[in-house]
Amino acid sequence: MSDPMEQFKVIFFEECSELLTSLEEGLMLLQQGDQDSETMNAVFRAVHSIKGGAGAFGFDALVAFAHIQETLLDEMRSGTIVMKPEYIDVLLQAYDILSELVGAAQRQVAVDKNYGAEAALAMKAIMENKGVAVSEKKPESPDEESQDIDSHRFKISFKPFEELYQRANEPILLIRELRDLGEMEMTLDTSDMPNLEEMNAELAYFSWEFSLVTEFSEDAIEEVFEFVEGDCELTIEQENLVTPEKPVHTNDPADDNITDQAAVPAKSNSGETVVSQSIRVELDKVDRLVNMVGELVITQAMLREQGSQLLVEQYPNLVQGIEELSRHIRDLQESVMAIRAQPVKSVFSRMPRLVRELTASLGKKARLVMSGEETEVDKTVTERIGDPLMHMIRNSVDHGLESPEARLDAGKDEEGTIHLSAFHRGGRIFIEIEDDGAGINKQVVLNKAIENGLVPPDSSLSDEEINNLIFMPGFSTAESVTNVSGRGVGMDVVRKNIQSLGGRISISSNAGKGSKFTMSLPLTLAVMDGMVVEIGTEKFVLPLVNIIQTLRPTPQEVNSLPDGRNVMMFRDEYISLVPLYDVFDVKDATHDPCEGLVVVVEGDGGILMGFIVDDLVNQQQVVIKSLETNYELIEGVSGATILGNGRVSLIVDIATVQEMTAKKTQETETHLTQVPVSMEVH
Amino acid sequence: MTTIAANDTPADEQAGDIADINQYISFNVGKELYAVEITTVREIKGWIPTTSLPNSPDYMRGVINLRGVIVPVFDLRTRFRRGQTEPGKNHVVIIVKLDARTIGILVDAVSDILSISSEEILTVPDLDVNPEYRFMEGLVAVEEKMVAIIKPRLLFNMELVPDLEPETAAEVA
Numbered sequence: 001m002s003d004p005m006e007q008f009k010v011i012f013f014e015e016c017s018e019l020l021t022s023l024e025e026g027l028m029l030l031q032q033g034d035q036d037s038e039t040m041n042a043v044f045r046a047v048h049s050i051k052g053g054a055g056a057f058g059f060d061a062l063v064a065f066a067h068i069q070e071t072l073l074d075e076m077r078s079g080t081i082v083m084k085p086e087y088i089d090v091l092l093q094a095y096d097i098l099s100e101l102v103g104a105a106q107r108q109v110a111v112d113k114n115y116g117a118e119a120a121l122a123m124k125a126i127m128e129n130k131g132v133a134v135s136e137k138k139p140e141s142p143d144e145e146s147q148d149i150d151s152h153r154f155k156i157s158f159k160p161f162e163e164l165y166q167r168a169n170e171p172i173l174l175i176r177e178l179r180d181l182g183e184m185e186m187t188l189d190t191s192d193m194p195n196l197e198e199m200n201a202e203l204a205y206f207s208w209e210f211s212l213v214t215e216f217s218e219d220a221i222e223e224v225f226e227f228v229e230g231d232c233e234l235t236i237e238q239e240n241l242v243t244p245e246k247p248v249h250t251n252d253p254a255d256d257n258i259t260d261q262a263a264v265p266a267k268s269n270s271g272e273t274v275v276s277q278s279i280r281v282e283l284d285k286v287d288r289l290v291n292m293v294g295e296l297v298i299t300q301a302m303l304r305e306q307g308s309q310l311l312v313e314q315y316p317n318l319v320q321g322i323e324e325l326s327r328h329i330r331d332l333q334e335s336v337m338a339i340r341a342q343p344v345k346s347v348f349s350r351m352p353r354l355v356r357e358l359t360a361s362l363g364k365k366a367r368l369v370m371s372g373e374e375t376e377v378d379k380t381v382t383e384r385i386g387d388p389l390m391h392m393i394r395n396s397v398d399h400g401l402e403s404p405e406a407r408l409d410a411g412k413d414e415e416g417t418i419h420l421s422a423f424h425r426g427g428r429i430f431i432e433i434e435d436d437g438a439g440i441n442k443q444v445v446l447n448k449a450i451e452n453g454l455v456p457p458d459s460s461l462s463d464e465e466i467n468n469l470i471f472m473p474g475f476s477t478a479e480s481v482t483n484v485s486g487r488g489v490g491m492d493v494v495r496k497n498i499q500s501l502g503g504r505i506s507i508s509s510n511a512g513k514g515s516k517f518t519m520s521l522p523l524t525l526a527v528m529d530g531m532v533v534e535i536g537t538e539k540f541v542l543p544l545v546n547i548i549q550t551l552r553p554t555p556q557e558v559n560s561l562p563d564g565r566n567v568m569m570f571r572d573e574y575i576s577l578v579p580l581y582d583v584f585d586v587k588d589a590t591h592d593p594c595e596g597l598v599v600v601v602e603g604d605g606g607i608l609m610g611f612i613v614d615d616l617v618n619q620q621q622v623v624i625k626s627l628e629t630n631y632e633l634i635e636g637v638s639g640a641t642i643l644g645n646g647r648v649s650l651i652v653d654i655a656t657v658q659e660m661t662a663k664k665t666q667e668t669e670t671h672l673t674q675v676p677v678s679m680e681v682h
Numbered sequence: 683m684t685t686i687a688a689n690d691t692p693a694d695e696q697a698g699d700i701a702d703i704n705q706y707i708s709f710n711v712g713k714e715l716y717a718v719e720i721t722t723v724r725e726i727k728g729w730i731p732t733t734s735l736p737n738s739p740d741y742m743r744g745v746i747n748l749r750g751v752i753v754p755v756f757d758l759r760t761r762f763r764r765g766q767t768e769p770g771k772n773h774v775v776i777i778v779k780l781d782a783r784t785i786g787i788l789v790d791a792v793s794d795i796l797s798i799s800s801e802e803i804l805t806v807p808d809l810d811v812n813p814e815y816r817f818m819e820g821l822v823a824v825e826e827k828m829v830a831i832i833k834p835r836l837l838f839n840m841e842l843v844p845d846l847e848p849e850t851a852a853e854v855a
Contacts, residue, residue, distance in 0.1 A: 295750055538733065584736040627735075630783045631745065631754040634735050642747045648733040 005057075011280070012053045016102045019046040021349055023095055028352040031088045037168050040077040043091075047073055048173065050102065052180055059105040062098075065116050069094050072123045074227050078167040081126060090122045092353075151182065151215050153239040159207035164231035166202075175208070177224045182214030207233075283379070286340050290526055293329075293336045294623040297527065298642050300329045301620055305644035330621065337378060337524050344422045344431070345373035347386050351393055351420060358397040365404050365415040366397055372422035377429045378524035381501060385431070385521065388497045392433050392517055393418065395491065400437035400515055410512065412436065427545050429523055434516040440509040442466045467507045471495045501525065502624075502638050504604055504655055528624060530651065532617035532643065533599065535581050536589035540613075541622050541641055541651045548600040548608065550616060555594050563668045568593070568610050570600055577610040578661050580652070583636055590614045603658035611657075620644075624651065636660055706796045708829050709776065709789040711759050711767075715829040716789070717796060717822075722778050722834070726792055729773040740766070743788055748777065755786035756838050780835045787834060796829070798822050803831065 026043035029036075051066035073091075075081040097116035104111045156178070160171055178184060187209040194205070212221070218236055225234050300322075307322040348370050355368040401407075401416035408414050419434040442463060449455045449469045461469075471491050498505045503521035522528065530541035553568050558577065560566050566577040577598065581589030590596035591612070598610040622641035625648075627634060638653035706717040707726075732744030732755050741760035745752050755775055759767045767773065767788055775786040803820035819831040 298750070586736075625750075625752045627745065627752055627754075630752060630785060631735075631742075635737060637736070640733075640745060640752045642750065642752075646747055647731070648745045648747050648752055650733065650735070 009057060012057060013102070013106045014280070015053065016050055016106075019050050020095070020099050020102065021346070022046050023098075024353060025349050027088065027091055027095060028349075028356075030083065031085070031092075031352075031356070037077065040073070040083075041168060041170075044070065044073040044077050045173070047098070048177075050098065052177065054102075054105065055180065057105075059101075061111050061113075061115070062101040062105050065094075065101055065120060066098060068120050068123050069098060071227075072127055075127060078169065078227065087126055090119065090126060094119045094123060151213050152217075154210075154212045154214065154218065154221060155237045155239050156210040156212060156221065157207065157233070157235045158210065158225070159233040160204050160228065161231050161233070162202060162204045164228050165204060167228075167231060169228050169231070171206075171208070174224055174228065175210075178210060178212060178221065181216050181220060181224070182212055184213075185211045211239075281339075286336075289336050290340060293333050294526060296329055297333060297621055297623050298644070300326055301622075301644035302646070303644075304620075333527060333621070337526065340379045341376040341523075342379045342382050343374045343376050344382060344385075344429070347382050347389060348373045348420060348422070350386065350390070354390060354393055355397060355418065358394060362398060363403065364397060364401055365407075366401055366418055367415055368393075368418050368420060370420045375422040375424060375429060377521070378526065380525040381429070381521055381523070384497070384501055385519075388494045388519075389431070389433075391491075391494050393420070395494075396433055396435040396437070396515075396517075400435040402438050406438075410438075424523075425520075427523060428520045431519045431521070432516060433519075434514060436514040439511040439513055439515050440467055440470070440507070441511065445469055467509055470507070471505070499653075499656070500633070502653070506604065525624060527621055528651075529619070530622040530641070531599070531619050532622075532649065533597075533611075533613040534615040534617055535584065535613050536586040538584070538586050539617060539643065539647070539649045540580070540584070541649050542599060542601065542611065543651070543654065544619065546601040546603070546654045548602055550597055550599045552597050553593055553610075558593055563665055563672065565665055566593070568598060570608060570610065573608070575600065575608045575610050576661070576665075577612055578657060580611050580613060580657070583657055583660060584650075601654050604655045607658065609654075609658060609661070611652075622649075622651065703797050703799045706798055706829075706831060707776070708793040708796055708824070709774070710791050710793055711762070711789050712764065715793060715824075715827055716758070717829050717831045718776065718778060718787075718834055719831075720795065722780070724777045724779050724784065727775045727777060727786070728771065729769040729775060729788065746775070746786065748784070748786075751784065753777065753784050753786050755788055757788045758837075759788075759790075761837055778834050780838070785834070785838055787838075794824075796822075796824060798824075798831075806830075 023043055023046035026039050026046065029039050030043065047066055047070045051063055051070055054062040054066060069091075072081070076083055076087070081087075094116075097119050101111060101116065158171075158174075160169075164171075175186070189207045189209065190205065192205045192207070193199070199205075214220070218238065221236050225232070228234075303322050304326060307319055310319055312319050351370070352368050355366055358364075359366045396418050397416075401418070402410065402412075404414040407416060417436050419432070421434075422429060422431045424430070445466050446455075446461065446469070449466075449472070450457050450459075454469065454472050455461065471494075495505050498519055498521070501521055502525065503519055505517060505519045507515060507517050509515035529544040531544055531547055533540055533542055549570075557569050558566055559568075559574075561576075566579075567574040568577055577593055579591065580586075581591065593610070593612045596612055596614045597616060599613055599616075600608055600610050603609055622643075624639045625641055627637065627640050634650070636653055636657045637650045638656075639651045640648050641651055643649050705720040707720050707723055708715050708717040710716075727748075730746055732746050734744035735742060735754075741757045743755045743757050743760075745754050747753075757767050759765060767790070769788060773788060773790060774792055775788050776792070777784060777786050802822050804822065805820055806818050817832050817836045819833050822829050822831060
């Protein structure tokens with residue numbers, strides 16, 4: 001990072017990726033028929049900014065392409081070219097090439113000269129149809145350091161007419177572009193400003209005088225004003241380069257009371273002094289902060305453990321100090337995590353395009369409706385839900401939705417709808433993918449499962465169990481392998497991915513009406529609230545969100561079932577007791593729930609279970625550490641943490657424990673019910 | 683014996699003149715001596731109690747907290763099917779870096795740091811009777827004692843070697 005230019009480049013590419021995202025979003029909105037001129041402007045600005053930055057670094061191929069794209073977009077937003085659906089396809093194609101070019105520039109790979117020529121031609125064709133000529137951008141590299149070599153001073157006066165504003169042009173964009181050409185000083189002339197009463201929001205009152213020192217020719221300056229030609233009074237004069245330092249003179253742009261329309265030119269003047277409300281920070285720095293806070297949480301737990309042994313009377317201030325420290329660290333931790341929180345939009349925004357491409361290649365019609373894109377979740381989560389989400393959307397389009405004909409036959413709109421939504425609930429984020437397709441055909445699924453040997457032929461499964469079969473490894477109902485799905489990556493991988501994030505996925509389906517996948521994920525993968533429990537000599541952490549209640553049952557309340565399970569009456573229903581000592585193979589643990597304790601937890605699908613533990617230790621925030629970094633995933637355990645005494649403790653993954661228990665029970669049950677049948681086999 | 687033996691057998695002329703010398707850390711497990719390349723060793727720690735992991739192989743002794751990182755500790759004695767180490771204060775855990783992973787190996791005691799030229803490393807007698815030999819890079823004699831140079835990567839990489847099943851041993855034999 002010693003080269004300052006490199007640093008700027010890094011920032012440029014960061015901006016590019018943001019700009020490309022907003023460009024894509026805008027294009028998607030336009031495709032859905034968005035008529036808002038602001039959308040068009042946003043799209044234009046994105047391309048414009050990429051071009052501007054690329055010019056500064058001399059990425060000529062990128063500049064040349066962006067220039068054509070920019071010109072076209074400008075014609076579109078000014079209304080010279082009326083938007084048509086087929087143009088969107090051209091623009092999307094251009095978007096792809098633009099993002100490739102940005103990628104190539106970032107990786108410092110040379111691109112083929114003709115790369116994107118087709119898209120460029122398509123864009124030019126649109127413009128030529130409307131008689132718009134594309135100026136060829138000269139491959140000059142505006143290297144700012146060398147501007148002394150052959151610089152000219154230009155005196156430019158620029159007075160926009162009201163038409164300029166009406167065509168949705170913004171002087172600030174022109175001024176910025178002008179500024180990019182060299183060193184510029186400007187003066188705003190507000191002498192035409194009438195009194196407030198006489199002011200008409202639709203009229204233009206401002207004019208500018210620029211003094212620009214640049215190595216560019218007059219043509220380059222004209223090019224800046226190319227799109228507003230005729231909508232303004234413009235004179236460009238070359239002066240002799242004697243540079244008396246003139247201070248930047250900016251007139252105060254009148255009253256704050258002026259209306260929005262008139263405020264546009266005013267903003268362009270004061271815009272430079274507006275203090276930004278956000279700063280750009282390298283993710284590494286935030287991650288370091290999060291890690292440090294994690295260590296702090298552990299240290300604090302250690303202090304608290306030590307502090308709990310002190311007598312309050314003896315060290316009142318120390319004990320109180322430790323308490324306060326805990327509170328502050330908790331606040332600190334929440335604030336730090338909030339820095340890294342990100343709206344799921346960053347992931348969702350990739351989906352409309354996916355749906356578009358999928359429907360095109362599968363000959364289906366679908367609409368993606370999204371809601372809750374602003375729901376925030378830690379970056380560690382957003383980073384890792386992209387792939388599973390994409391796969392699920394693929395699954396919904398490919399397997400969920402029917403062909404347009406089949407939909408019409410079923411009396412549905414030929415265009416299917418996929419609803420993607422996100423929301424917070426109970427300290428977790430929920431993401432739902434709902435389609436109005438055919439739903440899961442239980443018979444097909446069951447037959448397939450039997451065929452693949454996933455379930456025995458004579459098994460009778462509940463609807464829910466059948467639905468869940470699609471998450472089994474080696475299961476795919478795709479009757480023909482399309483290039484969309486059926487590439488060996490099944491829903492089992494999706495489920496595994498989600499589970500490795502401490503998430504759950506469930507499905508509900510209504511034959512003929514559609515299916516709904518629901519994912520629930522933790523808001524962060526860094527910390528969680530846990531209950532430390534003792535089982536034998538080992539300590540385990542249970543996620544606090546799942547805990548309903550802790551109690552010690554009386555012997556009368558505990559009953560045993562023929563399948564070997566023990567059940568307990570809890571809130572008017574029987575819940576099964578899960579011997580954690582058995583699941584985790586802990587010796588010297590209390591087996592009798594009436595001697596130890598029962599922690600009632602809520603598992604997948606709202607099923608209640610009673611975990612048998614020896615004792616509760618305390619409730620605390622724990623930092624989640626991965627076991628997989630240096631070892632491997634352990635069934636029933638979602639991760640590990642370090643307790644106040646420095647020892648490692650395992651975090652119980654309630655859903656997998658539930659699965660393990662269910663599997664075991666099923667084995668026993670199968671054994672009990674199938675003994676006579678399997679006699680023949682043996 | 684070592685140096686003389688190596689010089690008497692100029693097996694490889696190219697490597698002959700400037701014999702590349704590597705350093706190894708040797709350690710005891712019972713009476714046996716083993717060694718690992720020093721560059722893979724990150725640190726040597728006294729034994730601290732581990733948190734055991736359920737449903738793991740018997741030689742997996744559990745995990746420890748190494749300055750905020752969860753590190754698995756393996757019992758080399760158990761890995762070689764010679765029973766379980768009853769670790770006390772004098773036992774040590776050698777922290778080794780294997781590619782991206784950091785693991786600990788529980789041994790009885792660290793013995794020495796050896797400088798061994800590649801010529802001194804003798805091949806393991808190729809009887810192919812015991813699959814354990816696969817984890818050995820070679821043998822070297824130091825002061826009349828044999829030291830087996832082991833490759834922890836092969837011993838404790840879960841994907842490569844799922845488990846050293848007694849059946850496998852029987853099969854190969």
